[in-house]
Amino acid sequence: MKILAYHVQPYELDAFEQWQKETGIEVVLEKGLLTKDTIDMAKGFDGVCTQQVIPVKDEEIFKKMKEFGLKQIASRTAGVDMFALDMAKNYGIAITNVPRYSPNAIAEMAVSHALQLTRNIKKIEKCMDEGNYVWDKSLLSKEIRNCTVGFIGTGRIGLTTAKLYKGFGAKIIGYDKIRTDEAAEIIDFKDTLEEVLKESDIVSLHLPLMEETHHIINKDNLKLMREDAILINTGRGGLVNIDDLVEALENGKLAGAGIDVLETETLYVNQKIDPDKVKGTAVEKLRKMDNVVFTPHYAFFTDEAVGNMVTTALDNIKIQEETGKLRNAMNM
Numbered sequence: 454m455k456i457l458a459y460h461v462q463p464y465e466l467d468a469f470e471q472w473q474k475e476t477g478i479e480v481v482l483e484k485g486l487l488t489k490d491t492i493d494m495a496k497g498f499d500g501v502c503t504q505q506v507i508p509v510k511d512e513e514i515f516k517k518m519k520e521f522g523l524k525q526i527a528s529r530t531a532g533v534d535m536f537a538l539d540m541a542k543n544y545g546i547a548i549t550n551v552p553r554y555s556p557n558a559i560a561e562m563a564v565s566h567a568l569q570l571t572r573n574i575k576k577i578e579k580c581m582d583e584g585n586y587v588w589d590k591s592l593l594s595k596e597i598r599n600c601t602v603g604f605i606g607t608g609r610i611g612l613t614t615a616k617l618y619k620g621f622g623a624k625i626i627g628y629d630k631i632r633t634d635e636a637a638e639i640i641d642f643k644d645t646l647e648e649v650l651k652e653s654d655i656v657s658l659h660l661p662l663m664e665e666t667h668h669i670i671n672k673d674n675l676k677l678m679r680e681d682a683i684l685i686n687t688g689r690g691g692l693v694n695i696d697d698l699v700e701a702l703e704n705g706k707l708a709g710a711g712i713d714v715l716e717t718e719t720l721y722v723n724q725k726i727d728p729d730k731v732k733g734t735a736v737e738k739l740r741k742m743d744n745v746v747f748t749p750h751y752a753f754f755t756d757e758a759v760g761n762m763v764t765t766a767l768d769n770i771k772i773q774e775e776t777g778k779l780r781n782a783m784n785m
């Protein structure tokens with residue numbers, strides 16, 4: 454068996470090497486993207502995988518794959534919106550994904566953002582830049598054990614994050630349309646989103662982005678949050694109306710925000726850009742605020758998660774080749 458991996462990044466190399474050692478299967482590593490101009494390279498291989506935001510929607514790609522006897526593109530990601538799923542299916546090409554790579558990676562980033570905010574790290578650093586090392590009353594912190602942490606979305610990542618806060622001794626409340634028994638062991642479920650927003654010192658968002666969750670946090674319900682509360686979003690940018698959030702922060706209606714994801718992030722995530730590109734945008738505004746911790750979609754980025762993304766994608770191909778059965782297929 455021989456697999457071609459497209460768009461391989463330096464941070465993935467160790468995981469590819471380890472998988473090849475363990476399975477004895479050869480994986481050829483290619484830096485370039487999977488496109489209609491590079492698909493010919495896949496001739497003679499038994500499977501292909503990639504991880505890219507650039508669309509794979511050109512019919513030529515699937516036509517050629519069928520001609521070469523290839524049956525699957527294993528995406529080393531959870532989301533597969535970059536693929537023309539139905540078109541691939543028509544050519545008998547399965548698109549597979551990595552449904553979960555490490556909830557702890559995202560959970561730890563969510564908690565890290567919250568701790569930096571509750572302990573005023575950015576503000577303290579700014580004081581030090583000005584030569585001010587005085588214990589200022591305005592920088593007195595809350596302890597997490599005295600906080601109520603509210604979860605919007607208590608699935609895999611929400612619950613993992615809740616368990617971390619439980620370790621600090623926080624009171625945990627939550628809102629989700631599904632209440633699992635496991636989550637109910639540590640989360641005091643509320644009937645409405647509004648109750649969670651009203652009662653929490655820290656609100657942690659862990660919903661998927663769908664029509665019904667788009668801008669689920671907006672100027673109408675940001676008003677319900679306490680002025681000393683903070684909002685953490687490591688879910689999806691579109692969950693929050695960012696202009697409304699910026700306004701609330703600017704007007705002191707909210708104490709702070711920890712943001713890993715923004716609706717406009719395709720403009721900058723995993724790219725080197727001209728800093729002018731974000732001038733005047735929410736990115737620039739948020740980065741300038743000393744009560745905002747901002748990261749450009751880094752929550753997943755741990756050795757464990759990246760390793761699992763590579764390994765699961767390669768296993769998806771191996772399983773189909775060896776058993777004829779599909780695992781993690783998103784279009785069949």
Ligand code: NAI
Pocket residue numbers: 531559606607608609610611628629630631659660661662665666687688689713714750751752753754
């Ligand atoms: P999950 O599917 O395990 O949990 C989502 C929860 O949201 C479920 O319990 C579901 O019942 C609930 N939910 C869905 N729609 C709802 C609604 N309208 N009202 C109330 N509850 C609703 O998903 P998981 O794995 O916990 O992921 C959560 C989020 O984290 C996703 O948006 C995912 O895209 C994001 N994520 C972010 C990463 C990052 O690097 N920042 C990396 C990986 C995932």
